[in-house]
Amino acid sequence: MEISDEAVVLAARAHGDTGAVVDLLTRDHGRRTAYVAGGASRRMKSFLQPGARVAVELRARTTDQLGSARLEPMGEGPSALFDDPLALLGLSSAAAVAQAALPEREAHPGAFLAFEALTSALALRDLWPAVYVRFESGLLEELGFGLDLTSCAVTGTVDDLAWVSPRTGRAVSTEAGTPYAERLLRLPAFLLGAQAGVADGDVRDGLALTAHFLQRCVFDPLNRPLPEARDRMVERLRAARLA
Helix, strand or coil, X not given: CEEEEEEEEEEEEEEXXXXXXXXXXXXXXXXEEEEECCCCCHHHHCCCCCCCEEEEEEECCCCCCCEEEEEEECCCHHXXXXXXXXXXXXXXXXXXXXXXXXXXXXXXXXXXHHHHHHXXXXXXXXXXXXXXXXXXXXXXXXXXXXCECCCCCCCCCCCCEEEECXXXXXXXXXHHHHHHXXXXXXXCHHHCCCCCCCCCCHHHHHHHHHHHHHHHHHHCCCCCCCCHHHHHHHXXXXXXXXX
């Protein structure tokens, strides 16, 4: 098996004296894990950080064997964000969620494109937290657990959607949902369309919404909690009053 592709680094850990095992999200071939010779060197460590873009050539004797990869950096990667620890934390959170949620060797081009869109937005401090919520919402959809925000689950109306059922993932209108508000999850308007702005509390509500369905649909079946990197990001966003 031979693969040539673009990828983002999700995680890397030392292996032996000089190598590293690297977890990659490729554009066309899904999540792949490979051994990188020399991955522990100072030169390669600089582009084996979560979120780094690389060109990858991966080889393995069989499709289910841990292969070996040769990586070349593409662009600045995380180094462009060194002056913004919060944005770096957002990048680390996205990488940790993708690594834990996506199965290996399944093509998920939508997940790669969503990660790419988030990376492009991270330089915009007031914008990227909302894009992060969209990233997690897109990840749920890519995994087959997309939210149905097209119409109210109770009345069928497409207007004034304000809540999401925590059981079905379907939207609920203000009128239908208000009597049951304590049981429902708030739906931020920016998830309904690109034209909607981001109001105070929307990012907080969006993160709570995606966290609920990621935990219930993805991480509970794996018997895992949401990644610690995500928890740290949420705490820092709240402290910065961005969520």
